[in-house]
Amino acid sequence: MAGNPRNGRPYRRLVAAQKALGLPCWLCGHQIGYQLDARHPLSFTLDHLVPLSRGGSLLDPANARSAHRRCNSARGNRTERTAPSKTSWKW
Numbered sequence: 001m002a003g004n005p006r007n008g009r010p011y012r013r014l015v016a017a018q019k020a021l022g023l024p025c026w027l028c029g030h031q032i033g034y035q036l037d038a039r040h041p042l043s044f045t046l047d048h049l050v051p052l053s054r055g056g057s058l059l060d061p062a063n064a065r066s067a068h069r070r071c072n073s074a075r076g077n078r079t080e081r082t083a084p085s086k087t088s089w090k091w
C-alpha cells in the first residue's frame, strides 16, 4: 500500500544520508548509537527541524536532523509506532 511517504524511497534515502553524517543528537548534543538496534532509545532517528505538523518538509535535507529515538519522541513528534502520550524520559 502506498500512502505513507515514510515508506518511500526518497525518504529512506534521506534517512540513510542523514545517518551517514554521523552527527550527534541535535536535541541533547550527545553521540547517537548508530550501530544500535533501531528500537533502542539511543539509536538514530531522523527528526525534523520544523515538525511536519507545522508544515515542515518530510523530504527536505535542510529540514532533517539527527536525533536519539528517545529525544525525538520526547519532543512530541510522532514517528513510527504510537508513542506514549506522556513523554518525559526519566533517566
Ligand SMILES: [Zn+2]
Pocket (backbone or CB within 6 Å): 025, 026, 027, 028, 029, 030, 067, 068, 071
Ligand atoms: Zn538526544
